[in-house]
Amino acid sequence: xxxxxxxxxxxxxxxxxxxxxxxxxxxxxxxxxxxxxxxxxxxxxxxxxxxxxxxxxxxxxxxxxxxxxxxxxxxxxxxxxxxxxxxxxxxxxxxxxxxxxxxxxx
Amino acid sequence: xxxxxxxxxxxxxxxxxxxxxxxxxxxxxxxxxxxxxxxxxxxxxxxxxxxxxxxxxxxxxxxxxxxxxxxxxxxxxxxxxxxxxxxxxxxxxxxxxxxxxxxxxx
DNA sequence: TTTATTAATAATAAAGAAATTATAAATTTT
DNA sequence: AAAATTTATAATTTCTTTATTATTAATAAA
Numbered sequence: 638x639x640x641x642x643x644x645x646x647x648x649x650x651x652x653x654x655x656x657x658x659x660x661x662x663x664x665x666x667x668x669x670x671x672x673x674x675x676x677x678x679x680x681x682x683x684x685x686x687x688x689x690x691x692x693x694x695x696x697x698x699x700x701x702x703x704x705x706x707x708x709x710x711x712x713x714x715x716x717x718x719x720x721x722x723x724x725x726x727x728x729x730x731x732x733x734x735x736x737x738x739x740x741x742x743x
Numbered sequence: 744x745x746x747x748x749x750x751x752x753x754x755x756x757x758x759x760x761x762x763x764x765x766x767x768x769x770x771x772x773x774x775x776x777x778x779x780x781x782x783x784x785x786x787x788x789x790x791x792x793x794x795x796x797x798x799x800x801x802x803x804x805x806x807x808x809x810x811x812x813x814x815x816x817x818x819x820x821x822x823x824x825x826x827x828x829x830x831x832x833x834x835x836x837x838x839x840x841x842x843x844x845x846x847x848x849x
Numbered sequence: 850t851t852t853a854t855t856a857a858t859a860a861t862a863a864a865g866a867a868a869t870t871a872t873a874a875a876t877t878t879t
Numbered sequence: 880a881a882a883a884t885t886t887a888t889a890a891t892t893t894c895t896t897t898a899t900t901a902t903t904a905a906t907a908a909a
Contacts, residue, residue: 652758653897657828664835671856684898686856705855706908713836716829721828722763729770732821759867776888778885790868797866811876811885 645694647715655680656688663698665713669708718724751800753821754828762788762794767803769817776812 650656655678662674671689675682689709692698697716700709728734751828756762768780770798773842781788788827798804803822806815 644898646758648758648763651828652752652754652852655897657754660832664832672854680898681900682824682856683858683900685895686858690857700798702856706762711835716836719825720829723822724776726766726819726822729817729824730822761867776885777887786868787870788886789870789888793867796887808886810876813886 645691646652647695647697647718650692650695651716651719653688653691655685656692659685659692660697660711663714664674668708668710670703670708672706676710729730751797753801753803753824756798756801756803757822757825759794759797761791762798765791765794765798766803766817769815770819774814774816776814778807778812780815 652662656678659674663669664725671686675685675690678685684697686705689698694702695715697712698709699712700707702708757766764783765780768783769775775793777788780795783793784791795804795806799806801821803818805814805818806813808814
């Protein structure tokens, strides 16, 4: 792990609204090239391309070159890590569960 | 919304590993003051205090002053937003579901 | 083969986040 | 009352992220 490729965190990847929107767009289509994704945003191609690179480092998207375009595809599998993380806190976030817990602890 | 108080995003709040560890520590106790949380980290009190402020802006923690200490408590409710966001993608991230979808689309 | 399209990378600039030290304020202990 | 404890805030520094422009390369279309 020298110069490039930082092996990006899924939590960091989904923290950015642009990247969440990219995920959403890719969920609605099998594959999309950069130039079809770009017009949905107010920034330039290069910026969108970099957001896609971050998603790719988190393994949330894959891509393949078809002719001169690079088609991006969603890979939702890494979201499982977030789901697992949340699962631990589910026991806390229900108010009824908290009340019940308080009663049991008396 | 003038000088302070930026109304922080839950996704941003949980993106940082220090803050996830704070959430985990607070899940394991009813209430904890800053000086009990700090020794679990390599940074100073001030830095931990600021991370707690970000969690508070995201409404993931509440606090109350008891004498000279400020006790922090976890409020997991805002995590629901993340759970809801993930729920949308559950239909995609199961390989069996993807295979089935491909078959149905033929 | 020239021109247009598509996209990645490098270099830079700007903005934002994270951590530190220093200071101040409030509360408890001695 | 003086000293110690606990915390918050301000000022500063450092680091990281985000976005831009410019350059290069590759493919497709004219």
